[in-house]
Amino acid sequence: MGLIVQKFGGSSVASAEKLEKVAEKIINEKNAGNDVIVVVSAQGKTTDRLISEEKEITDNPSKREHDVLVSTGEQITIAKLAMLLIEKGYKAVSLTGWQIPIVTNSEFGNSRIRYIHKETVLDLLTSGNIVIVAGFQGVDENLNITTLGRGGSDTTAVALSANFNAERCDIYTDVDGVFTADPRVVKNVRKLDKVSYDEMLELASLGAKVLHNRCVEIGKKYNVPIYVKSTFEKNSVGTLISNQKPLEDLIVNGVTKDDNISRITVIGLENKIGKTYELFKLLAENNINIDIIVQAFGETFIKNITFTVKMTDLNRTLKLLNENKEKLNAKEILHAENLSKVSIVGVGIANKPGVAAKMFEALYERNINMHMISTSEIKISVLVDIEEAVNAVNSIHEKFFK
């Protein structure tokens, strides 16, 4: 008997029929005596449709107006879901981002939540209402509509859970939880009952795409238990993301891949304090997102530095580096295209000897070449040719989960 936050994504609310299923999940929690806050996304392809209509008008829309436009999608869903629950005899009230309000900064399209007012939501809950909140949206201090960017509705749900001290946050989706690998890529994947926030962060950033990093980060910061569950499977237990150590003795919790990576090596960067900073400052100023960085010190006063960027950023990164080659005192700029990053994630990795060796063995057995290796406390990533990626993931998954 506490407060439960439930979040339903676009595919879960795509039609009147699917909203019935959603209403059922909500009513179950309410009838169990809980207070319930529900966060929903825009229905099905609504956001895509709005964006394609926007493209008829301009290829470079005002960011403020873009947010005014796309935020209508979630507003439609909350109204429909609230009226459905009222129709079924429950007290329900819909709230947009500005009605709560969820106050954000003014970075349209990708804004950050500053604070969430408590009074309106608490009053509605106290008087017995199910509160239906539009995900993905907020309002800045000048009353402009803002949106939270990718994974925004998950962020809304976990932020509300933290703000109102929810017992748990249930993220309903079309899969039954978090798996050891992408079921579309690997056979015989296993569903994880529990993962830690840190593992989930690595899994998400490595391309697992179940939850966006931002919502997991908020969950971790405020210690919100997050369940990823299926909307359509009955009695879905899902996966719990929390700060608990996994009960199972799994060393590795997941194998992921991220395609369309390119690798750039700056050869002969002067081995002087500040040169590395200068390089990455230049890239940051040009909004180039760097993923892995590997630096191998040589024995001389020269160093080579290697990093990865998305394929879509490759050309402008190369152009930028070549323009600044002299300024950076770099000798040569090398690159490799069409790579995939294949990674294993698990809290056990750091403490268990032989995990890396086991991963490399899986690749060796299938004769897959590694273009780069990078490790952290809870993950090991390698770059392989994109056409070897599926093969690599399967081989590694088999090795750890057979």
Add this chain to the structure above:
Amino acid sequence: MGLIVQKFGGSSVASAEKLEKVAEKIINEKNAGNDVIVVVSAQGKTTDRLISEEKEITDNPSKREHDVLVSTGEQITIAKLAMLLIEKGYKAVSLTGWQIPIVTNSEFGNSRIRYIHKETVLDLLTSGNIVIVAGFQGVDENLNITTLGRGGSDTTAVALSANFNAERCDIYTDVDGVFTADPRVVKNVRKLDKVSYDEMLELASLGAKVLHNRCVEIGKKYNVPIYVKSTFEKNSVGTLISNQKPLEDLIVNGVTKDDNISRITVIGLENKIGKTYELFKLLAENNINIDIIVQAFGETFIKNITFTVKMTDLNRTLKLLNENKEKLNAKEILHAENLSKVSIVGVGIANKPGVAAKMFEALYERNINMHMISTSEIKISVLVDIEEAVNAVNSIHEKFFK
């Protein structure tokens, strides 16, 4: 060089292509040195689509949630129009009802404007912005979204004009102004250059359907010059609605018809003070909308009273009256179905002898029977059989405008 308010209806903003035409009209005013506030409706069939989606969920939607749902239509239009103007190099900002805010009472679906805040709009105008406002919507004092009901976007436009003391309010529509009769019914209609607020009120309530009464009432109260113009005709002069007497020597300004009227006669109502009040109080309490009332005193202590209701209200009105027959001391309840109200409107009617006679002559010539006559300062209405209505309107129009 003043403030102009422009309003564009649903068919004027129905597509990206049509928004281009709208942008042109806006830019013309802006380039002429004016401040411009633009009010828009939902695009084309958007509201209809939202309502049909709503019907998939419930036939009896929560009124609050209905307003949350349908108000998204105008929000989509303002965002698109603002980004189009920005794309064209103009400063433009969209505002929803709650962002201004336009504060209304809490009667969802049919709310009344209480006040409009000035600061946000004035700040934006002062800094050179074209302000694009979502019509039809407001917000109540508890931050609930409200809508203004039928003709709501016109009401928004005229209310903003009054609030910001606009030089004029241009209502753009798909016709070129106000005509002497409905062009779909009558041949050789004439466009009126000017009509008074009162005439427009009669024309609107009599079925001319160019402007909703509420917006004309606000225009009259605050003396806002309203132009009805065509979005798509170049150099449309339109019709001016103001308190000016028409320059032309037209006695009659329009001929209208309103179909699906029924007439009810209560025979033998006791001729006692209070009995008439009792009758209409009963009807009002049951939300039955009465149009014309005619009462003819007899020579006895008995009176008959006749009034009209919409065909859709006929059955429940008859049921109600028969249930209360004894209480009202009425002898008999008679009725006639399937009638049309045909009316002429013009400020000259009261002062010009022979206008009524001329109207009746037109009907007599075509052998059309009148079931009821009602006159006011600026209009004469008669009831005819519905199948004679088009014939009647044409005959009268020919008589006055040939």
